[in-house]
Amino acid sequence: MDTITHTLFGLSLYGSVDKEKMDRRTKMAYLFTTVGASQIPDIDVISQTWDTEGLYQMWHRGVTHSIFLTPLWALLFYLLCLVFFKVKDRRLFFLGWLAAVIHVTSDLFNAWGTGYLEPFSQMRITFGTIPIIDFVFWVIIGSAYFISKKKPIANRPFYFRAAWLIIALHIALQSLQGYYFYQKYTHDYEQVALSAGFIPTTFQVITKQEGTVTIYEDGIFQSKQTLYSLESQEDADLDYLFSKNPAAKTLQQWSPFVVIVEDDQQIGVYDPRFYRNGQSFLFESIEH
Incomplete structure (x- = not known):
């Protein structure tokens, strides 16, 4: 709190x-x-x-x-x-x-x-x-x-x-x-995490299936809505990332699961539970 x-x-x-x-x-x-x-x-x-x-x-x-x-x-x-x-x-x-x-x-x-x-x-x-x-x-x-x-x-x-x-x-x-929604999504996804919304009875349900992370909004008094669909680059060389930025390894250990980002500019990991408006404030990366 x-x-x-x-x-x-x-x-x-x-x-x-x-x-x-x-x-x-x-x-x-x-x-x-x-x-x-x-x-x-x-x-x-x-x-x-x-x-x-x-x-x-x-x-x-x-x-x-x-x-x-x-x-x-x-x-x-x-x-x-x-x-x-x-x-x-x-x-x-x-x-x-x-x-x-x-x-x-x-x-x-x-x-x-x-x-x-x-x-x-x-x-x-x-x-x-x-x-x-x-x-x-x-x-x-x-x-x-x-x-x-x-x-x-x-x-x-x-x-x-x-x-x-x-x-x-x-x-x-x-x-x-929360337990109800967690169980509801567990049947269809490999990994599931919850993040409660500011409005009571609403939740963000963060799911991961292979390399795809999908964030839903769901609640007792509202219908299921897909907020974001994110692709995680599971084949990225995280050992290299961790050697250059130890905080990235700590973040991966701390989070239930992470999204891995790799492009021409950077490689990094972030916690999707804190993903808002195109970014997560828990993001650790290095430049290529």
Whole structure:
């Protein structure tokens, strides 16, 4: 998910906590923990500053997004609260753990995916059933905020907890639809990947059969539509490409499958899940 959504997740966790009997310093510790732990897995973005081998595509959302690292993130914020706020409350550890788990788990559902099981598995897990920016989340959390502001302080956590239930229901419904479309296309193509549209219930279904990649738009309330048909040059010399541009090899490892481009000017690979208006923003190449 995007940074704004992760921040909203942290704020809605904070909103779901009963703070009626808390002092100001304890409230600050809770806010710091929920928002901070909701953001901390994305600290891996700094790795691009020292990446000289084209590995950033695997590092980003890699080990920092591992489910096995989440209790360490929680411990970090628990200790920071002791140091900066002088607050010792074991609930902060569990709240920080929950915030980190929500971050790394929610990222599984969009097309970018995560290294959820690192370091025990390098597999990139992605479901593609929720867009990277899902405005439905924003509306749900925003509604909980505005409704709760009109209620007594003691009743406000109820509305944020209800928002979390609605968010879970939204993810479940989207994922069931995604599973249906994935199975629908799997029977006819060698490889299939999903990328959820910004409008709920709509999906881009990316398929590959031999050297042809076809991108469809499909949904519960719309008919199937062919968006793009792309030819992949499967006979291209990728070893040469990888030797000159290691990031291309990383991209091939990271993506479910790639489109290979080779012409008189260049040779390269790109991820078709991010193909829009004649190009993919995940494209690595070299000039001939």
